[in-house]
Amino acid sequence: MRIAFLGLGKMGVAILKHLLPGNEITVWNRTLSTAEALRSEGVKVAATPQEAVKEAEAVFSILLNDAAVEDVFLEQGALKAMPSGAIHACLSTISVASSQRLTEAHQQAGRPFVGAPVFGRPHVAEAGKLWSVLAGEDASLAKLRPLVERYSRGVTVVGEQPWSAHAMKVGGNFMITAMIASLTEGFVFAEANGIEPATYLQVVNQGLFQSPFVEMYGGLMLHPPETPGGTIALGEKDARLFLEAARGAHVPAPLAHQFHEHLKQAMTEGMQDADWAGGYYQLAKTVAGRKRGNN
Amino acid sequence: MRIAFLGLGKMGVAILKHLLPGNEITVWNRTLSTAEALRSEGVKVAATPQEAVKEAEAVFSILLNDAAVEDVFLEQGALKAMPSGAIHACLSTISVASSQRLTEAHQQAGRPFVGAPVFGRPHVAEAGKLWSVLAGEDASLAKLRPLVERYSRGVTVVGEQPWSAHAMKVGGNFMITAMIASLTEGFVFAEANGIEPATYLQVVNQGLFQSPFVEMYGGLMLHPPETPGGTIALGEKDARLFLEAARGAHVPAPLAHQFHEHLKQAMTEGMQDADWAGGYYQLAKTVAGRKRGNN
Structure with missing residues (x-):
């Protein structure tokens, strides 16, 4: 299949490599050097998004954020440059509102649009x-699915509206934030009651969750990595995307509201580049210390 | 070993049966008929707690709540009736404040006291x-551990202060409430964005948590059982115990505060006997429906 692939961050490159065998791939990236390095893998490099997509049967995009996706497809005109039968699979974590604008624009342009966000870090993508x-739409999903399965251990179809996939991504990230926030309150509580946070983590995970994910995030909170996997700034953005989408759908989101307040507080304390799990816990420990000092 | 076992609810009976082989056991229960039924298993039945404990080397208690434990051991005098070397293992989920009173009373009476709460439902206890x-204290834990291991798939020692084990139990239940509350907000968000809650659960559990526990609780929320495993009233009590213990230890508990408010609201709407996971979600759906209706 002739594939255009837009966006060559860590995730993009890891995913692209699974699509190489048997396909004819043209890439585009804002920074050309990243794209040039892939020539040896047999991909063509386009100078503009429009050039990359103009003969594609499928377009995969994994660009940074709302602004980048809307700029490339709507402003720069990649959407109109796509052949009329070409399907656009948008893998980025974007806001539900932005995905709704893209859904509508693709409908008007008569190009199938598929929401296709992913859960997992770069090393998971590599594997x-x-x-x-x-x-x-079913027909578009059927065409894309064999390609998506190449880089996925599992695929869930959430609905026919492309933006509902981006809502699912935002809703999934909400559960990660919720886990970090819950473990944070638990760790602070444990420590104040003479229990080591690592012991608390052992009991709740081995006694209750039995989750490799809780184990991993709990470990990151107790021993924050030197290079954060995600930052407080990204966590704040995730919480905001959830809140905005809840507001757009007219449903309450009291927990997300609280998480967002905590993350904003961490930002004002200069922690924007701290690991989002470790930083969240660090802030709560600081606040608890201040509270205990006042009692 | 000569063991006294006080409290023969579903959990008590299931645990007791693992202690039978090779031990000489005397039981006491508020309702005598439950105790009488165990005579055929070879246990002795005492008419009072004091009689049950008077020759024991180890006393296991799993009584209903703070009031029941304090009544039996402090008011009725089971503590003073224990031989001086006998160890009391308290398995109940009680408040940290009550456990601290019991810790102090046992210290004054010169009887070793061990906090020994358990995680798991009756069928897990049976298995x-x-x-x-x-x-x-280490010496007491060393003596009890082989008995505790008979009914446990794992044991975590959390500290030397008996009440810290009860804090751990309250802190573990907090994580269950947090999971229910997070899934609730996620389900409401998903549904408002055109995603089936069951699909949302599949993605967050298979894509992230990979937890049999999240799977089980999520299932209970979507399909509440006719006979609740736990009720809203019990969930409200758990959240209150956490809040009180956090207050006692002078640390903030913003999430527990919010969960408690939601559970109290469910109580005022007459849902005290509903399943605590299913009821929590039901209330949130009702509130979301009202909010959307106003928009």
């Missing part, structure tokens, strides 16, 4: 073990 | 697969 969420 | 949390 081809992401969890993919798809939403769009 | 001998509970997760036990122990806190107390």
Whole structure:
């Protein structure tokens, strides 16, 4: 298949490599050097997004954020440059509102649009073990699915509206934030009651969750990595995307509101580049210390 | 070993059966008929707690709540009736404040006291697969541990202060409430964005948590059982115990505060006997429906 691939961050490159065998791939990236390095893998490099997509049967995009996706497809005109039968699979974590604008623009332009965000970090993408969420018309999903399965350990179809896949991504990240926030309150409580946070983590995970994910995030909170996997700034953005989407859908989101307040507080304390799990816990320990000092 | 076992609810009976082989056991229960039914298993039945404990080397108690434990041991005098070397292992989920009163009373009476609450439902207790949390002096823990291991798939020692084990139990239940509350907000968000809650659960658990516990609780929320495993009233009590213990230890508990408010609201709407996971979600759906109706 002729594939255009836009966006060559860590995730993009890891995913692209699974699509190489048997396909004809043209890439585009804002920074050309990253794209040039892939020539040896047999991909063509385009100078503009429009050039990359103009003969594609499928377009995969994994660009940074709302602004980048809307700029490339709507402002720069990649959407109109796509052949009329070409399907656009948008893997980025974008806001539900932005995905709704893209859904509408693709409908008007008569190009199938598929929401296709992924769960997993770059090393999971390299291993081809992401969890993919798809939403769009059945015919488009059927064509894309074999490609998506190449980099995924599992695929869930969430609906026919492309933006519902991006809502699912935002809703999944909410559960990660909720876990970090809950473990944070638990750790602070444990320590104040003479229990080591690591012991608390052992009991709640081995006695209750039995989750490799809780184990991993709890470990990051107790021993924050020197290079954060995600930052407080990204966590704040995730919480904001959830809140905005809840507001857009007219439903309450009291927990997300509280998480967002905590993350904003961490930002004002200069922690924007701290690991989002470790930083969240660090802030709570600081606040608890101040409270205990006042009692 | 000569063991006294006080409290023969579903959990008590299931645990007791693992202690039978090779031990000489005397039981006491508020309702005598439950105790009488155990005579055929070879246990002696005492008419009062004092009679049950008077020749024991180890006393296991799993009574209903703070009031029941304090009544039996402090008011009725089971503590003073224990031989001086006998160890009391308290398995109940009680408040940290009550456990602190019991810790102090046992110290004054010169009887070793061990906090020994358990994680798991009655069928897990029957299978001998509970997760036990122990806190107390090393020598007492060493004596009790082989008995505790008979009904546990794992044991975590959390500290030397008996009440810290009860804090751990309250802190573990907080994580269950947090999971229910987070899934609730996620389900409401998903549904408002065109995603089936069951699909949301599949993605967050298979894509992220990979936890049999999240799977089980999520299932209870979507399909509440006719006979609740736990009720809203019990959930409200758990959240209150956490809040009180956090207040006692002078640390903030913003999430527990919010959970408690939601559970109290469910109580005022007459849902005290609903399943605590299913009821929590039901209330949030009702509130979201009202909010959307106003928009």
